[in-house]
Every structure is written in structure tokens, then in C-alpha cells.
Amino acid sequence: MAGSSISVNYSIRPCKSIERKMMCEMISRLTVFDYIKNYRYIGMGAKYFVDFSLLHKEFGIDDMYSMEINSSEKNKKRFEFNKPFNCIKMLFGNASDILNSSNIPWKQEKNIIWLDYDGGINSNQIQDVESCISKVESGSVVFVSFNADLGDKFKRASPKEKLEIYCDRIDNEILVKLLLPKDMAREKIYQTTNKMFDMVVKNKILERNSTIRNDDEKLMSQQLVYFKYNDSKATMLTLGWIVYKKEDIEKFKKCGFEDFEFYNSSNNPYDITVPNFTYKELAILNQNMPNVAYPIEGADFFEEEEVNAYKKIYKYYPTTFETSIAL
Known part of the structure; x- marks a missing residue:
């Protein structure tokens, strides 16, 4: 659930940072349903609580729950020590147990839920999404992230063996009964996984x-x-849905989610890629955004492909700056 916090600093993963900002833009449109500060946030903060800090500062959400599987007394103290605000309630244990317990009062509350797993896809993640969808009120959103790589054994396996490995992980006959070995192809497996989660919802x-x-x-x-990106040598997928009543369909339309280029209800992932630029290169690129004309005057060494890639994410590009580099 948050075991990778030991080896991965979530605050400096560039693709993850871009993803958070994109998701915040979407969340900002939920004001059609209610003041966002009235929403509850349920997530997995690890020891960095980056998404919690962002949502609290950006929207004023102060009803927050962080689920953490590392529940030894020493780990509990560490998470309590690191949480940035006292409005974050720590819930220790397995996410599936927590989501189905009385620790979270579900009635009459709109929720923003981000089940941010660091492990590969498995049946627990699917069941957790299903559990959230079974409880949330109209105007709520549910996101899930996980490592889409299934390990070296999967990569070396034949198509038939890959299907067996995948089905063992999902452990749900209804969901996997129509899958074929061809569905395990390198790119198609992402579509297979997205379709499966969407079917569950x-x-x-x-x-x-x-x-x-x-x-x-x-x-x-x-x-x-439906995001796909590579961070820390892993291919990550993030999927997300909104749930609303039929009587709220006009509210949903007024959210205008389609305005965002990264809005995605298709079965083809939106790839988040972070081109590598120096600070001087970023400066001239930003000066030419958003109506960039290629080639860029004074910097005609840029490839058109990398300029277009940056144009897609320039508003969300991480702004971390090491001052010693500029000295």
C-alpha cells in the first residue's frame, strides 16, 4: 500500500507530480456538486502525504483519511509524526478491511478517493474499487493507481503463460473468462486492464x-x-470515475471535464511523458507557450516532437529548482 515510500520519494517523481496537478484541475470542477472543502478525501499518504498537502492547501479539505498497512508501533509513530496537518486521520491496516469497516462514515458525504497502490495489479485492488463504488454518494470521484508491470517472469512467458499469470492475479472467473492470450500483448494488456476495472464499476x-x-x-x-506513465522504472496506470445520480446529469455536464485534453473515457491511455530540458531551455519554451510556432526563434535546435510533448504538460511541469545549479 505504501511500502515503496522507503525507496521512493513521492514528492519528486515528475510524472506523478504532473498527474496530481491534472487531477486537481478535474477536482476543481466538482464545485458544481458542492464546495470542494466539504468533500472528504480518502487516500494512501505514505510518509510524505503529498496529495493530502496539495488537496488541503488547494481546496481547504479538512476531512481526510490516510490508510496505511505498515501498522507496527514504530511505523505508527513515524506516520503520525510526518502527517502535515492534524485533520488527517490515520487508519492502520489492510485497505479492504478499512473500506468495509465503520471507521469511515459513508452516508451523506461526497468523497474524493485515491487508492494509490505501489504494487502490481491484483484482486484486492479490484475489490477495493468495487467497495468504494458501492458506497459513494452522487458527485464523488474514485481513482486507482497501480504498477502495470507484472514482473520478469511475465515478460519472459509465452502468451498462454502470461494469461495464466494474469488470471491468477485477478482471481475472478467472471472478469477473466473471456480473456485470450492475445489480450496479454505488450500494449493491449493496459487496455485489457482498463476494460476490466470499468466493467467492475x-x-x-x-x-x-x-x-x-x-x-x-x-x-x-x-x-x-486513464493515465499511463513511467516513474521509478515502473509503468504506472491511473484510472478514475465519477459517480452521479440521474437527476444530477446537468451538474455533471456543467463540470466540463471534456475541456481537459487529458480527460479520457476511451480505452487508449493518455501518456504522461516528461521531456528533459535544462532550465534555460524551459525558460524559452515557456515564453513561447501556449501558441508556440515551430521552429522556435533563437532555439531552432528543438525537435518539433519534443516541443509538442512539452506543450501538452507545460502548465503542470514540476518547478523543483536546485539553487546551487544556477550559481
Whole structure:
């Protein structure tokens, strides 16, 4: 759940930083449903609590829960020590148990949930998404991130063996019964995984609606994001959905999520890539954004492809600066 915090500083992963900022832009549109400061945030802060700090400072959210599996007394003290605000409530234990316990009061609360796993895909992650979708109120969003790489054994395996490995991880006959070895191809496996999560979300919405008689009260879901990026030598996927009542469909439309280039309800991932530039190069690139004309005057050494890649993410590009470099 947050074991990689030992080896990975979440605050300086560039693609992760860009992803957070993009997600914050989407979250800002939820004001159509309610003041965002009234939302509750449920996440996995590790020991850095980067997303918690961002959402608290950006939106004023002060109802926050961080789930952490490292529950030894020493680790509990360390997480309590590192949490940046006293409005963050620490919940120690397995995420699946926490999400299905009475520790989180679900009724009458809109939620922003980010299940940010560092491990590869498995059945627990799918069940956790399903659990959240079964509980959230209209106007809530649920995101899930995980390592899409399935290890060296998977990479070396034949297509048939890859399918067996994948099915063992998912451990759900209904979800995997229609999968074929060709679905395990290098790029297609990401689409396979996205389709599977989206199916779980849609099925849970159908299940909830089966007990709702008032048509206006029935629920709908829409996928908002499907990111793919490489950080710390791992290929990460982030998927996310909004849940809303049928009577709130106009509120959903007013959110205008489609305005964002990174809004993605398709089955093709939006790739977040971070081109490498020097500080001087970044300065001239920013001066030419957003209506950049190629070639850039005074810097015609840039390739058009890298300029276009930067144009997609320049508003979210990390601003970490080591002062000694400039001296």
C-alpha cells in the first residue's frame, strides 16, 4: 500500500507530480456538486502525504483519511509524526478491511478517493474499487493507481503463460473468462486492464440501481482519466470515475471535464511523458507557450516532437529548482 515510500520519494517523481496537478484541475470542477472543502478525501499518504498537502492547501479539505498497512508501533509513530496537518486521520491496516469497516462514515458525504497502490495489479485492488463504488454518494470521484508491470517472469512467458499469470492475479472467473492470450500483448494488456476495472464499476452501479425505485435517484458513472506513465522504472496506470445520480446529469455536464485534453473515457491511455530540458531551455519554451510556432526563434535546435510533448504538460511541469545549479 505504501511500502515503496522507503525507496521512493513521492514528492519528486515528475510524472506523478504532473498527474496530481491534472487531477486537481478535474477536482476543481466538482464545485458544481458542492464546495470542494466539504468533500472528504480518502487516500494512501505514505510518509510524505503529498496529495493530502496539495488537496488541503488547494481546496481547504479538512476531512481526510490516510490508510496505511505498515501498522507496527514504530511505523505508527513515524506516520503520525510526518502527517502535515492534524485533520488527517490515520487508519492502520489492510485497505479492504478499512473500506468495509465503520471507521469511515459513508452516508451523506461526497468523497474524493485515491487508492494509490505501489504494487502490481491484483484482486484486492479490484475489490477495493468495487467497495468504494458501492458506497459513494452522487458527485464523488474514485481513482486507482497501480504498477502495470507484472514482473520478469511475465515478460519472459509465452502468451498462454502470461494469461495464466494474469488470471491468477485477478482471481475472478467472471472478469477473466473471456480473456485470450492475445489480450496479454505488450500494449493491449493496459487496455485489457482498463476494460476490466470499468466493467467492475459499471456492474456495481447496475447492482446499486437494482434496489432504487425512483428513476431520478438511479446512479450513473463516467470514466474521467486513464493515465499511463513511467516513474521509478515502473509503468504506472491511473484510472478514475465519477459517480452521479440521474437527476444530477446537468451538474455533471456543467463540470466540463471534456475541456481537459487529458480527460479520457476511451480505452487508449493518455501518456504522461516528461521531456528533459535544462532550465534555460524551459525558460524559452515557456515564453513561447501556449501558441508556440515551430521552429522556435533563437532555439531552432528543438525537435518539433519534443516541443509538442512539452506543450501538452507545460502548465503542470514540476518547478523543483536546485539553487546551487544556477550559481
